[in-house]
Amino acid sequence: MSGPKTSQLEIERMIRAQLEALRSDVDHGRARARRRITALLNELLDEAEGCAEADEAAASLRQLAAAALAQLTAECAFMPAAAMAESTARAERCTTLAAAIADAFEREARPLAERIRRARTQATAASDARDFAALLAEAAKESATTAAVKAARSFMADEHCKIADDSDASIAHDQAQEVSRRALALIASPCTLPADRVLLLETTRELGPEAAAQLALLLPTMESNAAAMADLVALIEDAEADLGAQGIPFAAAPGTFATLEEAAGRLEALRAFQLQADRNTYLKACIDAVMAHHGYTIARSVTMGRDLMGTHRLFGRADATEGLHAFVSDAGDLMLQVAGLPEGIEAVADGEIMAMEPAPAGTRTERLLADQHDFCAVYDEIADDLAAFGITNAVRYKAAPGAVFCREMRTVADVEAETATAIATNQTGQRKRRHSGNAAREMS
Structure with a gap:
């Protein structure tokens, strides 16, 4: 018997722990890179603040940091694979690349940092020069050199006494x-x-x-x-x-x-x-590998209605018009069922919105019924193959083959187009019937 089958998938504890550890490594590696980028950005922007001469370099620095952070998000995302060795390699690539992105930002930021610091130094020097000129102008107002000398001596004496008597206060001020x-x-x-x-x-x-x-x-x-x-x-x-x-x-x-x-x-x-x-991604990768092992070498991710929220995958062979529909819910429920693919699997685009329709009666239904019977033996092998990946498969429901389960997966666009055509044809027929009836009444 092999109508649709529903089972509960559970990843072994050891594999779950390994996935969590790899996720933690990647997250902390990216966080370290993000902190390095933002710390240098904030440090240099603080130096540039209030200095008009550094505005251009500061704007370039912001753009450079935004690009680095975007690259960090886009290129260092961790996705588990079916093989744990590959998952580990992916995690290592993510953390290595994150550090490399931070290194590259720091290298590319150096010229901008030099421009900002040079602009700040020049602005400070100009300000100091203006202050010194103001002091000279004030000093020029002193008419008597002796008065200036006396004032200077008195000032120095006072300062000497202050330094001698108030050293503790000076230290407190510095603190x-x-x-x-x-x-x-x-x-x-x-x-x-x-x-x-x-x-x-x-x-x-x-x-x-x-x-x-x-x-x-x-x-x-x-x-x-x-x-x-x-x-x-x-x-x-x-x-x-x-x-x-x-x-x-x-x-x-x-x-x-x-x-x-x-x-x-x-x-x-x-x-x-x-x-x-991560667990759902691991499940999907393992299911893909198992299906490929059984000859379903082409896979497509598709979207179904809101009542079937989760991961939907269609599996098929290159020249076949029948395949398998796999649905993994967020809770780990797996449903496998034979599905007709009228245009073949290659006609389905990845991410396409699909609808499930009853298969036409006759030869088409007979073909899908035969596939349901063939799938019965394959299902047990699929369960064994999933177990090899550390995925337990507790069967909850097995349906016997039946015409009611002969369904075809079709794109929503095709279904809507056919529905619109049928409605238009029906309306045209109704108008013709009304016209014929009116004509008959007029003749009578």
């Missing part, structure tokens, strides 16, 4: 300046926790020695939190990009996260989607 610099960097960072940012803003409004001393104790923890948040954000951005590229829906996240725990929860939810997608 406050360093605390202020670190606090400013944290306030400007998009990864600083909101609660930390509020505290920084409140404390630095009047940054006296006492406030600086308090901040000096808090800054290491705040900086550690910001670094951890930056790591989480990089992983989240890569996970969202992966899922978006695969067309997997997920709920949008808020613009910022209030706590590390909130960000970690978001990453965990996305990672669950990723791991499920």
Whole structure:
């Protein structure tokens, strides 16, 4: 008996663990590359800020970073294969390429960095020159050289006493300046926790020695939190990009996260989607390999109605008008059934929208019934082959061959065109009948 068969597929625990480990390696490798790119970008943009002479180089740098990040997303996406050795090789290629993209960005950014720093140095030198000219102009107003000399001596004496008496205050001032610099960097960072940012803003409004001393104790923890948040954000951005590229829906996240725990929860939810997608990709790769082993060498991914959400694959031979339809749900349910392919498998485009229609009665139905009987023995072999890939196949439902299961897969465009033609033909026939009836009444 071999009508449609439904089974529950389950990947062995060891293979699941290996897939999760490979996913983790790739995600962290890409996140490291993303952090390197964004860290250098932000550092150079900070140097360029407020310097009009560096605007052009800064714009080029932004374009270079955007291209590198896009390349990271497009070319370093991990997709499992049927063979674990190939999956491992793919993961290694992803992480190696991610590091190479970051290296290339840093190399290509060097000339732009030099232009930005040169523009900043020139702008600073020009500003210093203007300040020095203003000082000279002010000094020229002094009419008496002796008065200037006395003022200079008095100034130097005062400064000497201040240095001698207030060395501790000078050191405290230097420390406050360093605390202020670190606090400013944290306030400007998009990864600083909101609660930390509020505290920084409140404390630095009047940054006296006492406030600086308090901040000096808090800054290491705040900086550690910001670094951890930056790591989480990089992983989240890569996970969202992966899922978006695969067309997997997920709920949008808020613009910022209030706590590390909130960000970690978001990453965990996305990672669950990723791991499920990896498992489905592995299942698809294994099913493709098994089908190819049984002579179904051509495969197409197709889309069905909303009631059949999951992975749909059509398998066929080059010159046959019959094949197999495999459906894997997101929960791991597998359905296999014989399907007619009137135009042949090669006429189906990858990603095409398909509809399942009853096969015409007669020779066509007889042919599909014969294929259903042949599929009975093949199905047991398919289950054994899947087991060799570490996939258990618990059969839930077996249907006997029957005419009711003789179905054909056709493109939605063809079905709609035929439906429109039938409707038009029917309407034309109705108009002719009405016209004939009117003519008969007039004659009578």
